[in-house]
Amino acid sequence: MTSIELPTPSIEQEDELGLVEIAPDYIEEQVKCQAACPxxxxxxxxxxxxxxxxxxxxxALNKIYNVVPGVLGRVCTRPCEVACRRADDDEPVAIRALKRASSDFKSDRWRMMMPEPQPPNGMSVGIVGAGPAGLAAAQDLALLGHAVTVYESLPMPGGMLVAGIPAYRLPRDIVEAEIADLLDYGVKIQCGVKIGGDIPLSRLLGMHHAVLVSAGCQKPMRLDIPGEDAQGVYPGLWFMEKINLTSDAPEEAREHGGNLDLTGKRVAVIGGGFTAVDCVRSAVRLGASEVQMVYRRGMDEMPSTPEEIHEAQVEGVGLVLLASPLEVSKDDNGAVRALKCVRNRLGVPDASGRRRPMAIEGSDFEIECDIVIAAISQEPDLSWIDIELELTRWGGIKVAPDTGMTSHQGLFAAGDFALGAASVIEAVADAHRAAEGIHRFLGGTNPLEKTLESSTLRGYKREMHVYEMPREEEPVIPVAERDDFTTEVEVGYSPEMAIEQAQRCYFCHIQVSQTESPCVVCGACVEVCPKDTIDLLRPDGSLVDPKEIMFPRRGMPDNDVLPASSPGDSASILIDDDACIRCGLCATHCPTGTLVMKDYYVQPQPVLLRTAK
Incomplete structure (x- = not known):
């Protein structure tokens, strides 16, 4: 089987060159995008x-970590981009779009690069729910040699990927293809099987050596305001399920998801997250004459991304910010007449880190509307569980933080069912943790200790024009063509654009390292550094004043051996890694080979890459 070919000699080989070792934790902190990804x-x-x-x-690399890269390349919340160091200088690297590009332009060769499953070990795991968490855990466990069966109550796998997210954001053929890949690892997916109905959970526990519940959050949260029972008030989750699944939607969604003919209707959607944005954009496509999104905080605090909000506004959605609903006003027939709200100001941050909305006395106002959609959040439905489990103070299932096991031996929980409503990438991350916990519970090995591997990049130097390239957002189709639920709005990069945008990355895993070859204090590195990140430190602890150095001089330094600024002078080279852009100029122009560029990465890789028995 072919593996991903990258230069990765061991740290022991590097020691012979006299290079200074760096701690694994330091490298992880330096690669901020990876550290920020759940x-x-x-x-x-x-x-x-x-x-x-x-x-x-x-x-292939994405598949190992994310299971559904084509999905996450479209719907990931992009915490990596918030952390991206490139944003300190202009705008972050378009990391999510590049993930999508890896999916859009792959051939079948990627399959040859994936790890082979471990031999069957005789252990069986049942997974409740074929959403992101269930799928991620299924891949991990199957690759570790466990027999995995996933039980899904819907007629098709995917969970919220197919039930909650509209196809104009996430095409169904992408979801279906990436789920089908799991079958190659021997994963069995049984759809139309409701655990807690067709098979009680207590019985399922007797059918497998371990069970993972990844059933998501299926219970919409109530507004708890007067008039919520008015005709025309719909939960956002059920509204989207009815749109996406039609006749295959769960009974609650079919009955309470609302009338999908919104022609001429005025719609108010309460909430600022991804479900709320999906609701407003879907309402536009269903013919609503006016659609407004009501959110209690400001634009900067909205859980959804600025890009999603922008596309909603382009499609005609209005924003009512810093406003909280007080009451749904009814007409004489008990139907929605208006949504009564109050203006807010922002106070001190709450537990979420966002500033708390505080009502402004006497600022009540009304939004005239025919439909109110409550998309404020959802929570796990525990009504189907027929065994006694320890709960948290908030009423959720209590799980061990390091393994995901519940208070019942052999029963685990992951994803939204354990975390509460979260993002797809958070659900995938939680599933990796739970899969590792299940593997250890069934006799697998403990996690390996972190080690650092690296290679020296001789002659590494980047072309400086890549640091001038602006970020390009993914192309989108014209608004006039967004009149259905099947045409994808974002069309993604071309291969050429993806390659160019990837070159904007600073490649923070590359570090400037100092060898034992002595620095002669020539100042060449100080002169060529475009970000002024380098200082020279003498043995007595004093910094070298650039004015004292024989060089700098105008023009680029030669690669000749240069004399020290005084006989026997030497220095350590201090580099601000947070500001360094890894261009390689300092190492290229170092006349003594004191500076080299090194590629670092931390082992172990995810659990499914380990030799675990």
Whole structure:
């Protein structure tokens, strides 16, 4: 089987060159995109692969971490981009779009790069729910040699990927293809089987050596305001399920998801998250004459992304910010007449880190509307569980933080069912943790200790024009063509655009390292550094004043051996890694070989890459 080919000699080989070792934790902190990703996706490395046009390898690497890269390349909340160091200088690397590019432009070669499953170990695991968490855990466990059966109550797998997210954001053929890949690992998916109905949970526990519940959050949260029972008030979750699944939607969604003919209707959607944005954009497509999104905080605090909000506004959605609903006003027939709200101001941050909305006395106002959609959040439905479990103070299932096991031996929980309403990438990350916990529970090995591996990049130097390239947003189709639920709005990069955008990355896994070859204090590195990140430190602890150095001089330094600024002078080289852009100029122009560029990465990789028995 072919593996992803990257230069990765061991740290022991590097020691012979006299290079200074760096701690694994330090490298993890330096690669901020990977540190910010809940699943610790090796973004820096797949971006590197995309920058070289190696889409198959980039996709295989993504598949190991994310299970559904084509999905996450469209709907991930992008915490990596918030952390991206490039944003300190202009705008972050388009990391999510590059993940999608790895999916869009792969061939079948990526399959040859995936790890082989471990031999069957005789252990059986049942998974409740075929959403993101269930699928991620299924892949991990199957690759570790366990027999995995996933039980899904809907007629098709995917969970919220197919029930909650509209197809104009996430095409169904992408979801179906990536789920089908799991079958190659021997995963069995039984759809139309409701655990707690067709099979009681207590019985399921007797059918498998371990059971993972990843049933998501299926219970919409109430507004708890007067008039919520008015005709024309719909939960956002059920509204989207009815749109996406039609006759296959759960009974609650079919009965309470609302009338999908909104022609001429005025719609108010309460909430600021992804479900709320999906609701307003879907209402536009269903013919509503006016659609407004009511959110209690400001634009900067909205859980959804600025790009999603922008596209909603482009499609005609209005925003009512800093407003909280007080009451649904009814007409004489008990139907929605208006949504009564109050204006807010923002106070001190609450537990979420966002500033708390505080009502402004006497600022009540009404939004005239015919339909109110409550998309404020959802929570796990525990009504089907027929065994006694320890709960948290908030009424959720209590799980061990390191393994995901509940208070019942052999029963685990992951994803939204354990976390509460979360993002797809958070659900995938939680599933990795639970899968590792299940594996250890069934006799597998404990996690390996972190080690650092690296390679020296001789002659590494980047072209400086890549640091001037602006971020390009993904192209979208014209608004006039957004009149149905099947046409994808974002069309993604071309291969050429993806390669160019990937080259914007600073590749933070590359570090400037100092060898034992002595620095002669020539100042060449100080002169050529475009970000002024380098200082020279003498043995007595004093910094070298650039004015004292024989060089700098105008023009680029020669690669000749240069004399020290005084006989026997030497220095340590201090580099601000947070500001360094890894251009390689300092190492290229170092006349003594004191500076080299090194590629670091931390082992172990995710659990499914380990030799675990």
């Amino acid at each position: 699943a610790h996706t090796d973004a820096r490395r797949y971006i590197w692969l995309v920058s070289e046009g190696r889409f198959d390898e980039a996709y």
